[in-house]
Amino acid sequence: MLVLGNYRLTNPRRLVRAVVILALSFAISILGITGSFAGSAPGGTLEFVTVQSGDSLWELADKYAPSQDPRDWIARVVMVNALETVELTPGQQIALP
Template sequence: MSALSLPQVSRPRQFRVHVVRVQQLLCRRGPARSVRQAPSAGIRLTRRGRLVLIGIPAMLLAVLLLSLAGLFNAPAKASDSAAELSLTPTVTVTVQPGQSLWSIAGEIAPGRDARDVVADIVQLNNLGAGAVLPGQQLYVPTH
């Protein structure tokens, strides 16, 4: 024989078929598998999410700053000094039976709008309901 060897004949592989029930697969506890989780990258925001997270608080801050600027820059003072204040010229009127604020306003200032005169009388006398009683004394503007 020569030094050459003949190729070996390969044998066909035999596969084993295992029939396993679904219940066995579900209850089967095999070796613990390591589940690799993705590292948490924090919060991923969409464009709308960034708008909500950054834009809305920024708008609220701007509204707050504008409101405070308007509050501090508003000309809310009546006058710079007490010398510049003027008193409203008034007369005292006693309410007679059957009189109302409208009739008093018409008698005192016939050239002015009665609604304005009634509003001035209510403000001067701190009248809540605008009703008057006979014998009540009222301050009525004469301008």
């Protein structure tokens, strides 16, 4: 018999089972969250463009996703390209969802 604080474990398998269930639940929830971002592009396809002088993510949002909320679209572009800033450099290649 194992004693943890004021609790006695009469069946250690129950603790192991509970920990495994919690770990699986956590993993499934994380996969569900990341999967929702992966499905943000129709069919999972990306369009690659070369940034021109004067381009901004706001202008690209108007051009490539006029029916979407530009803030959401820009957030996806930043995530897909792992951008550290929203400033673009001419000649830079970026993927658009």
